[in-house]
Amino acid sequence: MTYELYYWTGIQGRGEFVRLALEDAGADYVDVARNRGDAVLDPFLAGDSSEDALPFAPPILRAGHLLIAQTAAILAYLGQHLRLVPEGEARRIYANQLQLTVADLVAEVHDSHHPIAASLYYEDQRLEAQRRAADLRAHRLPKYLGYFEQVLARSDGRHALGEHSYVDLSLFQLMAGLDYAFPNAMRRLGKDMRRLRALAGEVAQRPRIAAYLDSPRRLPFNENGIFRHYPELDDPA
Amino acid sequence: MTYELYYWTGIQGRGEFVRLALEDAGADYVDVARNRGDAVLDPFLAGDSSEDALPFAPPILRAGHLLIAQTAAILAYLGQHLRLVPEGEARRIYANQLQLTVADLVAEVHDSHHPIAASLYYEDQRLEAQRRAADLRAHRLPKYLGYFEQVLARSDGRHALGEHSYVDLSLFQLMAGLDYAFPNAMRRLGKDMRRLRALAGEVAQRPRIAAYLDSPRRLPFNENGIFRHYPELDDPA
Incomplete structure (x- = not known):
């Protein structure tokens, strides 16, 4: 198909x-x-x-x-x-739960630069964005990333579900986006997310993913997307 | 079970x-x-x-x-x-898509009173909440509710999926919550959501739902929940 x-x-x-x-x-x-x-x-x-x-x-x-x-x-x-989730109802349901939690964080990341309205320019909500992004970096990122670290620890330490799945691909993308948007905050948080770092590194080396990331099909992150790099929304350098 | x-x-x-x-x-x-x-x-x-x-x-x-x-x-x-979704993969997937869209609106409603941080009091983000709630009422509610009206129109006009399902129960709850939080805005929007109104009325009359709504198990809405009534976040009377 x-x-x-x-x-x-x-x-x-x-x-x-x-x-x-x-x-x-x-x-x-x-x-x-x-x-x-x-x-x-x-x-x-x-x-x-x-x-x-x-x-x-x-x-x-x-x-x-x-x-x-x-x-x-x-x-x-x-x-x-596409065989990107383990067999069995319990595993499929858990994969979906984890993906929905990734989605919740993605929505919070979006709102960190658009806390008032998606229909307004960033420049029209920049002060509010600074307040919201500060909370994201101080509370929400540690909470979510700490949660996903626990998920990995409870599994085999390298995969969310004990074997490769679409959830690992999504966690890779989450880390890539957060590294782009909040490089200083992610450096600060780094010591508490060794498993997520290792997972992201392994996903990036999967042959088809590596080829994709090198291809023109992989667009660079930019300031029209969800993960945006505005230095004033990150930790100070 | x-x-x-x-x-x-x-x-x-x-x-x-x-x-x-x-x-x-x-x-x-x-x-x-x-x-x-x-x-x-x-x-x-x-x-x-x-x-x-x-x-x-x-x-x-x-x-x-x-x-x-x-x-x-x-x-x-x-x-x-619990037989609360029609048979067949396509219908189950669509039900899930609709529920996820309800969830997206519920998250936006939450953020209309907490646009900066869930960890802060409403009073500490009241001005930002007024800006965000104004956008919710002007743009997001009409967009989402208009969408769900289209969903009903494309089905049998009375159910999201052509027969009773958990999605209808969720749409009922959504309408109940919005009526509580934004009574003036919902009155203004009323003429454009006749199908949602009819659906909510039918769900409320289902015998087990009616009994539940009359029971002490149904808590009243209040200002600790997701749907909160703060007059300054609603349309003027």
């Missing part, structure tokens, strides 16, 4: 969590908007598509007759079909 | 979405913290439980040997086991 991914061009965004799964599995997929422009998203978002399922926002995956939106829902589906 | 629900006492919170599913299905369940106090949550949150799965936050459901956290993951599980 050829999967079709629909996501905004120009940023990694939430679509990147889906891309990493497709790339790691060597799946046959088309990144539709990158080929044909963001306008391909319009029918979905205007409610004009003829599908039964109505997405609220990208990323959207077409898989045969299925149309799936919401990153965690897409990954739960792909995990099973 | 007797399900065990673990959630904070004193508020409806995200646990309420799970309670509504359990109550609607007439499931046998124990609301553990309400019987034994919030301290029963400590072992989970300290990482001291002996389970394979480590929750990040409540609600948490114990179902036999399974321990499930994240509201949408719990409802995806209960939906199948």
Whole structure:
């Protein structure tokens, strides 16, 4: 099957969590908007598509007759079909729970530069962003990253689920984004997240992921995406 | 099976979405913290439980040997086991997508009174809350509620999925919470959400839901929960 991914061009965004799964599995997929422009998203978002399922926002995956939106829902589906999640109901449910927790942190990272409104420019909420980002760095990042360290410790120390899964790919992406956005804070927190660091290093060396990261398909992080580097939102150097 | 629900006492919170599913299905369940106090949550949150799965936050459901956290993951599980979701992979996936979109709005509602930090008092972020809540009322509520209206229109007009499901219960709870928090804004938006209003009315009249809403198990909304009524965050009267 050829999967079709629909996501905004120009940023990694939430679509990147889906891309990493497709790339790691060597799946046959088309990144539709990158080929044909963001306008391909319009029918979905205007409610004009003829599908039964109505997405609220990208990323959207077409898989045969299925149309799936919401990153965690897409990954739960792909995990099973691309063998990126361990067998068994309990493991699949736990993978989904972990992915949803990644998603919660991703939303908090977004709001650290847009605490008032996604529809306003960063410059129009910069002071509020400084307050929110300070809390993120002081409380939320240590809490979430400490949690994921515990998850790894409780497993085999190297994988969230005792073997490779889409959750590890997402944790890699989370670390990559946080390193880009908050390099000073991540250095400070480094000593408490040795397992996450090792996991991220191992994922980056998986042959298909390494090839993907070297390819033009992997866009650089930038200040239109979720993970943005604004020095005033990071720890002082 | 007797399900065990673990959630904070004193508020409806995200646990309420799970309670509504359990109550609607007439499931046998124990609301553990309400019987034994919030301290029963400590072992989970300290990482001291002996389970394979480590929750990040409540609600948490114990179902036999399974321990499930994240509201949408719990409802995806209960939906199948309590017959609160239509048959078939496509419908289950769509239900989950819709629930995740409800969850996204619930998180935005929370942040409308806590835009800077969950760890700070409302009073310490009241000005920022007024800016964020104004955007929620002007842009986000119409966008989300308009979306759910489209979902209903594309289905049978009365159910998100063409028949009763946990998603309808969640939409009921969403409307109840928004009516409590933003009564003036919801009156203004009313003409554009006739289907959601009808759905909420029908859910409230389901016998087990009506009995639950009349029982002491249904806590009133209050200013410790997610849906809070602060007049300065609503439209002017």
